[in-house]
Amino acid sequence: MEKKLIFVCQNVDCRVRQAAEVMEKLQQEAGPDERMEVRSYMCFGACHEGPNVVVYPDKVWYAGVKPEDVAEIIASLRGGQPPGHPSTLERLDTIDPGLKAMIFQLLDAGLY
Numbered sequence: 184m185e186k187k188l189i190f191v192c193q194n195v196d197c198r199v200r201q202a203a204e205v206m207e208k209l210q211q212e213a214g215p216d217e218r219m220e221v222r223s224y225m226c227f228g229a230c231h232e233g234p235n236v237v238v239y240p241d242k243v244w245y246a247g248v249k250p251e252d253v254a255e256i257i258a259s260l261r262g263g264q265p266p267g268h269p270s271t272l273e274r275l276d277t278i279d280p281g282l283k284a285m286i287f288q289l290l291d292a293g294l295y
């Protein structure tokens with residue numbers, strides 16, 4: 184199974200919306216798990232919709248992530264049933280498809 188890379192934007196606009204706290208919580212919740220790795224990212228270009236978290240190679244983009252969303256995100260990445268409805272995936276999937284496609288192309292090209 185390919186390792187999931189969980190990219191967390193750490194640029195200014197995302198940071199003023201708690202991106203550092205989101206990243207720290209993701210690292211705590213993921214723990215030592217060879218199936219996933221949390222990494223910082225410079226900017227996804229959706230600065231006013233952050234904090235932005237992109238999971239690769241899944242090509243899932245969570246926008247407006249709050250620290251309290253993190254447990255649900257990690258649970259869904261582990262294949263568990265995410266608690267609560269609508270799911271985190273649906274609620275945090277707000278980014279324009281064109282921008283998502285562009286960022287996923289960059290990641291496919293290995294630009295991270």
Ligand code: FES
Pocket residue numbers: 192193194195196197198225226227228229230231233234235
């Ligand atoms: S500052 Fe986070 S997407 Fe640009």
